[in-house]
Amino acid sequence: MKDQEFINRKADHIRYSLAKEAEAVESGTLHHWSLVHDSLPDLDLGEISLESLWFGAPKPNPFFIAGMTAGHPDAKIINERLARAASERGWAMGVGSQRRELDSEFKDSAVQSLRKQNPDLFLISNLGIAQLIEIHERGSWNLLFDLLERSGSSALAIHLNPLQEAIQPEGTPRFKNGWIAIRELAHRLKIPLIVKETGSGMSRKFMDRISQLPIAAVDVSGLGGTHWGRVEGLRAGEGTISHELGATFANWGVPVAESILNAKGAFSKSQKTAILASGGIRTGLDAAKCLALGASAVGFAKPALEAALQGDRPLQQWMEKIESELRVAMFCTGAGSVPELALDKIERRDHD
Numbered sequence: 265m266k267d268q269e270f271i272n273r274k275a276d277h278i279r280y281s282l283a284k285e286a287e288a289v290e291s292g293t294l295h296h297w298s299l300v301h302d303s304l305p306d307l308d309l310g311e312i313s314l315e316s317l318w319f320g321a322p323k324p325n326p327f328f329i330a331g332m333t334a335g336h337p338d339a340k341i342i343n344e345r346l347a348r349a350a351s352e353r354g355w356a357m358g359v360g361s362q363r364r365e366l367d368s369e370f371k372d373s374a375v376q377s378l379r380k381q382n383p384d385l386f387l388i389s390n391l392g393i394a395q396l397i398e399i400h401e402r403g404s405w406n407l408l409f410d411l412l413e414r415s416g417s418s419a420l421a422i423h424l425n426p427l428q429e430a431i432q433p434e435g436t437p438r439f440k441n442g443w444i445a446i447r448e449l450a451h452r453l454k455i456p457l458i459v460k461e462t463g464s465g466m467s468r469k470f471m472d473r474i475s476q477l478p479i480a481a482v483d484v485s486g487l488g489g490t491h492w493g494r495v496e497g498l499r500a501g502e503g504t505i506s507h508e509l510g511a512t513f514a515n516w517g518v519p520v521a522e523s524i525l526n527a528k529g530a531f532s533k534s535q536k537t538a539i540l541a542s543g544g545i546r547t548g549l550d551a552a553k554c555l556a557l558g559a560s561a562v563g564f565a566k567p568a569l570e571a572a573l574q575g576d577r578p579l580q581q582w583m584e585k586i587e588s589e590l591r592v593a594m595f596c597t598g599a600g601s602v603p604e605l606a607l608d609k610i611e612r613r614d615h616d
């Protein structure tokens with residue numbers, strides 16, 4: 265019964281996150297930023313390189329698929345498509361929470377087979393902070409490290425989602441001792457540790473504190489795209505308190521551009537912590553703006569899900585479109601390489 269409830273919840277998340285009302289588009293602020301047009305870029309479109317550094321290693325482009333729900337039958341097909349396409353195009357890929365797979369008795373390890381089918385994929389495992397706190401309290405680190413071993417994980421993302429857990433009727437809003445648990449994990453983990461939000465972004469105060477920990481990256485997952493207050497409100501349905509909460513907190517969070525700048529301001533120049541940007545990134549032009557603001561890679565959740573639901577070919581075409589949009593943005597700003605897409609190529613437009 266519990267399993268069935270879990271499967272239903274994950275199916276609901278996919279369904280409701282695809283709804284237009286689940287996106288906090290109007291609170292995103294990327295439209296306040298413009299790349300600076302260069303009428304005579306001193307380069308050819310064909311020579312532009314999207315190559316970027318990904319945890320110290322070169323990768324063909326600066327993109328990743330942000331982690332999305334695993335754990336029910338449809339998710340398996342979606343994740344297989346995403347992994348195949350990501351592997352082919354050199355994108356990295358996150359999976360959704362692997363909470364259920366923590367139990368080694370859980371035989372249906374979908375992530376394990378993703379790894380087997382895509383040996384070269386940079387595969388990011390995923391777990392919620394509530395599970396990490398529990399592991400820390402019980403000292404059951406082996407459960408986690410066994411899971412990562414079985415999954416062939418290239419990195420681990422710990423997701424932070426206080427708003428969702430507070431609004432979700434079955435949520436686990438237990439975050440006390442989260443900082444200690446992350447610190448302990450950062451010292452024990454042998455693969456890169458990414459701390460990610462889930463669509464509500466990260467404040468300067470949070471960045472100041474996280475910058476003290478030896479983590480490999482933050483994924484800011486800012487306000488402006490899929491919003492989990494809204495998703496849980498929609499899921500709970502009219503007439504429920506969760507629905508009311510979803511409406512009250514519909515624009516809660518730190519927009520993606522501000523979140524990137526918060527990280528940039530907090531991380532020292534010598535700090536190696538990478539800034540990953542996601543949350544409302546819908547085009548390669550949005551991605552270009554995030555890179556210019558200071559991100560080193562850019563991630564997509566909902567648009568990748570939508571494309572994957574249409575099939576392998578539409579997914580590949582969508583990825584190709586994103587890469588082309590980034591290339592055109594770089595050409596028209598005169599940036600021949602991703603590192604050249606920097607703060608001097610972007611400006612804030614305060615008039616709208």
Ligand SMILES: Cc1cc2nc3c(=O)[nH]c(=O)nc-3n(C[C@H](O)[C@H](O)[C@H](O)COP(=O)(O)O)c2cc1C
Nearest residue numbers: 330331332333360361423462485489490544565566
């Ligand atoms: C269907 C769906 C399921 C998700 N499940 C997870 C999850 O299990 N773990 C996680 O860290 N983030 C999860 N996310 C959040 C995304 O990784 C991302 O942070 C957020 O959706 C914002 O990106 P977007 O605006 O491009 O959708 C999920 C997103 C979607 C759309």
